[in-house]
Amino acid sequence: MNPATDTPAAPAERRLHPWSWLFVLLQQLRQFVVPLVALVVFGRRGPSDMADWAPLMGVAALVGISVLQYFTYRYRIGSSGITIRNGLLQRTWREIPFARIHNVALHQTLLHRIFGVAEVRLEAAGGRRPEAQMRVLGLADALALEQLVRHRGGGTAGTPAPAAAQAQDEVLLALPPAEGVRLGLVSNRGMIVVAAGLGAVAQMLPDQMAAGWVTYLLEEVLDELLGQARRMRLGWAGTAAAALVLFSLAVAALRLLSVALALAQYFGFRLTGDRRRLTVERGLFARLRSSVAPRRIQAWYLQETLLHRLLGRRSLRIDTAVGGREDDPRKLRDLAPIATPATCDALVGRLLPGGAWPPPRWQGLPPGTAWRLFAGDLPWTLLVAAVLAWQFGAWGLLALLWLPWAAYAAWRQAGYMGYAVDARLVAVRGGWWSRWWRFAEIDKLQGLRLTRSPVDRWLGTASLWLDTAGASGMSPPLRIRFLPEAQARALYRQLGRTLAARRLRW
Structure with missing residues (x-):
């Protein structure tokens, strides 16, 4: 028996996909887009042309870093885990046992799908960051790695993963597009996106400018609506009906946006x-x-x-x-x-x-649960009614009409x-x-x-x-x-x- 020939060879190291440097570059550009734009807009301060080249030099540096990361990143799949090595001057080795990997996430943007690649994240329990993040692997290699982790992570290391494991998976739930439409109708994704957009605009503007912009927009809209109602001689009833129609159209637009977002996120679930x-x-x-x-x-x-x-x-x-x-x-x-x-x-x-x-x-x-739930709403309702009465007089006391509804809701909730x-x-x-x-x-x-x-x-x-x-x-x-x-x-x-x-x- 020849030990040199009977000893199994160590698994070979593997590289990422050849296009991985491009996706790393795009990720870095997203992080540095604000400084690069600042260099273009504010970088030129004199007759020197050096400022004109600064953005190109920054992009060239990011390209060099991305290519260097591709050539220095290696991973090896062993019998009990994955070994990752990266770095040039400061090298790091990381051993990730299969038993520690609790989730394998494959992410494909539209650009990933065009190039036939996927970003792979290996996640463990309790960690705030993934154990490893591979940008990017070929789609076939990513799916094979997922199946390997899935098989060996169950305590069967040393046995080959079945090639048809993915095909044998039972479909427990599949959502047609009609269910995506229903999901959009019951969700508030459109409202969340609009609120996030307004918040982003408010964050980019100074506080006084943001408040003034919102106030100006509301005043312009209200003035236009009220002026149009006066010109059409609608009266208070007609104005209220028109406002209700506009509100309904806004709600319908938000629901349509929610449906579009739900279809984009959950299509082919x-x-x-x-x-x-x-x-x-x-x-x-x-x-x-x-x-x-x-x-x-x-x-x-x-x-x-x-x-x-x-x-x-x-x-x-x-x-x-x-x-x-x-x-x-x-x-x-x-x-x-x-x-x-x-x-x-x-x-x-x-x-x-x-x-x-x-x-x-x-x-x-217990039977007293309804009163406990109602007691939680009572102080806040009284406080709001007092504030409104202080500002608007007796009309503010109309807020107390909420109390009968709150009592009824507490009774129904306690019963369930x-x-x-x-x-x-x-x-x-x-x-x-x-x-x-x-x-x-x-x-x-x-x-x-x-x-x-x-x-x-x-x-x-x-x-x-x-x-x-x-x-x-x-x-x-x-x-x-x-x-x-x-x-x-x-x-x-x-x-x-x-x-x-x-x-x-x-």
């Missing part, structure tokens, strides 16, 4: 996979492909607004233990952006190990609120106008908190907070409110014993 790995692919112009292991799902969130109910739909989101920014669009959060209630329930029941969904029985909250706890799952539901369900496996709870406010101590109640990893600030918290103190403490001890027993078995 496909959720595939099994209990080992879930993969989502979506996007019209920019394609995004992200995956996560179901065991990394920490909590679930079902949402049903009034528009959802009118269309017979719900939305299903998840919290995962994968790191990254909360607002990162490449982070996998939407398992079902919009789907029928039966589809959402079936999807949860399939992916939730050992947990029956929906729960067979919900526990209601509830919780359910079994051996594996804890769930909370709430809302009325917009309903929601928040639930998690008991194994995924990171902590239990029993809190009592001064009002709770006065009324003998308590609230139980259930903390999970990766909780989103856009979702309601997982908590059970306004329980009698004895019942809250008993539930706290029950969940604590269950959680401790399961962790001891680990």
